[in-house]
Amino acid sequence: LQMESRMRRALELNEFELNFQPIVHTDSGNLCSVEALLRWNNPTMGTVMPDRFIPLAEETGLIIPIGEWVLEEACKTAVSWKEITGRDVGISVNVSPRQFRDPGFTDIVMRALSNSGLAANQLELEITERLILDNSIETAEILRQLDRAGIRLSVDDFGTGYSALSYLKSYPFDTLKIDKSFVQDVMKEPEDASLVRAIINMAHSLGLRVIAEGVEEEAQTHFLKQEGCDFSQGYFYSRPLPARDFESWLKTNQ
Numbered sequence: 001l002q003m004e005s006r007m008r009r010a011l012e013l014n015e016f017e018l019n020f021q022p023i024v025h026t027d028s029g030n031l032c033s034v035e036a037l038l039r040w041n042n043p044t045m046g047t048v049m050p051d052r053f054i055p056l057a058e059e060t061g062l063i064i065p066i067g068e069w070v071l072e073e074a075c076k077t078a079v080s081w082k083e084i085t086g087r088d089v090g091i092s093v094n095v096s097p098r099q100f101r102d103p104g105f106t107d108i109v110m111r112a113l114s115n116s117g118l119a120a121n122q123l124e125l126e127i128t129e130r131l132i133l134d135n136s137i138e139t140a141e142i143l144r145q146l147d148r149a150g151i152r153l154s155v156d157d158f159g160t161g162y163s164a165l166s167y168l169k170s171y172p173f174d175t176l177k178i179d180k181s182f183v184q185d186v187m188k189e190p191e192d193a194s195l196v197r198a199i200i201n202m203a204h205s206l207g208l209r210v211i212a213e214g215v216e217e218e219a220q221t222h223f224l225k226q227e228g229c230d231f232s233q234g235y236f237y238s239r240p241l242p243a244r245d246f247e248s249w250l251k252t253n254q
């Protein structure tokens with residue numbers, strides 16, 4: 001209860017912060033886009049990670065205003081990078097089920113784009129399998145609306161849900177993000193290597209691009225290159241960084 005009342009005030013007290021983690025082209029290691037990851041800096045609790053507060057934010061519905069703040073902040077920040085890199089840098093934002101099902105969701109997304117001036121195709125929304133598998137007409141319709149607006153859509157944590165693969169055929173996704181639990185052991189577990197290889201091949205034959213998450217070691221990058229994985233993300237390239245540190249990263253790593 002205490003956490004809930006603290007969370008209710010966190011937005012006005014400006015306690016939320018985004019961290020940024022690069023997503024790179026596997027072949028070159030060059031920057032492709034950036035994932036925004038939410039942090040909550042509370043004076044009494046310290047830095048609270050999303051796994052500890054997103055579930056409560058979902059339960060209470062606070063995820064809707066918090067998620068709106070995330071979208072606004074992520075889009076604005078992505079636009080600000082153009083001065084550093086001289087080109088557009090895409091941003092990926094995580095969307096939770098309750099937020100996605102809010103009737104105002106598409107309007108909130110469109111407003112974040114127009115307020116920031118970010119082009120729709122520079123925004124990617126990461127959606128988990130858990131949400132997609134509800135199989136509702138509403139989910140399908142919202143995904144189509146976002147797709148028609150030019151926004152990119154990715155399946156986050158791919159492989160950890162129930163994986164009713166049929167949704168890949170009927171929904172307008174652009175990207176699969178292979179969950180880090182598979183990527184982490186590709187050099188140790190032949191089964192994980194086989195799964196990653198199979199996911200890459202399946203995704204490509206469906207016209208989807210693939211991001212490997214949780215890349216921590218150089219050997220994994222060689223494996224992923226060899227298997228034709230389009231993009232990579234993980235501590236090997238960079239941890240999620242606060243805005244200022246990420247700007248420094250950008251200046252030396254674009």
Ligand code: G
Nearest residue numbers: 036037038049050051054070094095096240
């Ligand atoms: O860095 P990491 O601990 O940030 O993220 C943990 C989990 O929290 C991930 O599953 C991620 O998708 C989720 N997450 C991070 N930021 C956000 C956010 O802004 N909104 C939502 N809904 N989930 C987020």
Ligand code: G
Nearest residue numbers: 094156157213214215216233234235236240
């Ligand atoms: O949204 P998603 O569930 O994909 O969230 C990504 C999570 O993975 C975040 O908590 C982020 O901090 C974390 N992460 C990013 N790169 C790595 C990595 O290389 N190793 C591990 N263990 N976690 C990572």
Ligand code: MN
Nearest residue numbers: 035094126156
């Ligand atoms: Mn994600």
Ligand code: NA
Nearest residue numbers: 156157179213
């Ligand atoms: Na993930």
